[in-house]
Amino acid sequence: MHTVAVLALxxxxxFDLSAPIDTFNWARLPDGRTPYRVRVCSPAEEVSAGPFTVRAPYGLDALAEADTIILPGTADPTVPLPPGVAEAVCEAAANGTRIASICVGAFIFAATGLLDGQRATTHWIAAADLAALYPKVTVDPNVLYVDNGQFLTSAGAAAAMDMCLHMIRMDYGSAVAAHAARMSVVPLEREGGQAQFIVHTQPPAPADATLEPLLSWMEENAERDLTLDDIAAHAGTSSRTLNRRFREQTGTTPLQWLHRARVRRAQYLLENTDHAVERIAHQAGFGSPTAFRDRFKRVVGISPQAYRRAFRTRESAGTDGVMATQMS
Structure with a gap:
């Protein structure tokens, strides 16, 4: 039997704690046997889990007996690891144990040093912080999960179940994984490379940024066919100087910033209206529906129609009212 140790700090x-427990416990072999033994481990006998307290029957020594270790996220993932945690996880890794993190559990994973030189993901809202805190880790915020073989990382809540189902499929095949997916009432076929549904805000500018008035003007005029020369003329400077100031204050170029503004406007229209894609392409400032579809998929990771389907609720279909949006 395959032992899964869920490390609760x-x-x-x-949800990060319950998702792997539920998903692995739902798995059944063709003869009805349970292929996984799930153990909750912790350096403390009891840990806080927000509105309730969790009792951990197993200590850190149980990690050495596990075939897979799951690292759930914590409310503050930047807090230093308790004594003995990094050593126990690294020792297990040295013995070939598979290790996977859920959401901001990637911070715990990275703190052990095991992700150095590896590609990893986490919840998109924490990706920049993970990359800044652990520069040796290549952070990809645009995928549901990353499988490096022995080490895996996943994004938000639903992506944790995607990753667990992926591991079940790798261990026991698609039929067993499909059963676990049906019992969990989630799809089996969301592959790890599918983009997270990210609301793309503009790259932030410092509070004292001198470009702030220009950024507001660009967003207000995003539907126009603006060129770099147009933007520079409005700013009263040369294109070269404008590019330099933009990189200093926003970390990107004027045209890249403008493309983001157009994509964000398109996201809003797809979420909140029934306008045809062709109309949204014009309203958002893209030269053609084809250019819109190409740029949108490049930035967001899925097509405009797929994005609309993902964010449309049954109640809002056929209206121009606000549609509910939820990160997976």
Whole structure:
């Protein structure tokens, strides 16, 4: 039987803890046997999980007996690891144990040093912080999960189940994984490379940025066919100087910033209206529907129609009212 150890640290995120427990426990072999033994481990006998407390029956020594270790996220993933945690996880890794993190559990994973030189993901809202805190880790915020073989990382809540189903499929095949997916009432076929549904805000500018008035003007005029010369003329400077100031204050170029503004406007229209894609392409400032579809998929990771389907609720279909949006 395959042993899965879920490592619960204090202030563990409840869903991050329950998702792997539920998913692995739902797995069944063709003869009805349970292929996984799930154990909750912790350096403390009890840990806080937000609105309730979790009792951990197993200590850190149980990690050495596990075939897979799951690292759930915590409310503050930047808090230093408790004594003995990094050593126990690294020792297990040295013995070939598979290790996977859920959401901001990637911070715990990275703190062990095991992700150095590896590609990893986390919840998109924490990706920049993970990359800044652990520069040796290549952070990809645009995927549901990353499988490096022995080490895996996943994004948000639903992506944790995607990754667990992926591991079940790798261990026991598609039929067993499909059963676990049906019992969990989630799709089996969301592959790890599918983009996270990200609301793309503009790259932030410092509070004292001198470009702030120009950024507002660009967003207000995003539907126009603006060129770099047009933007520079409005700013009263040369194109070369404008490019330099943009990189200094926003980390990107004027045209890249403008493309983001157009994509964000398109996201809003797809979420909140029934306008045809062709009309949205014009309203958002793209030269043609084809250019819009290409740029949108390059930035967001899925097509405009797929994005609309993902964010449209049954109640809002056929209206121009606000549609509910939720990160997976």
């Amino acid at each position: 204090d202030h563990v995120i409840p």
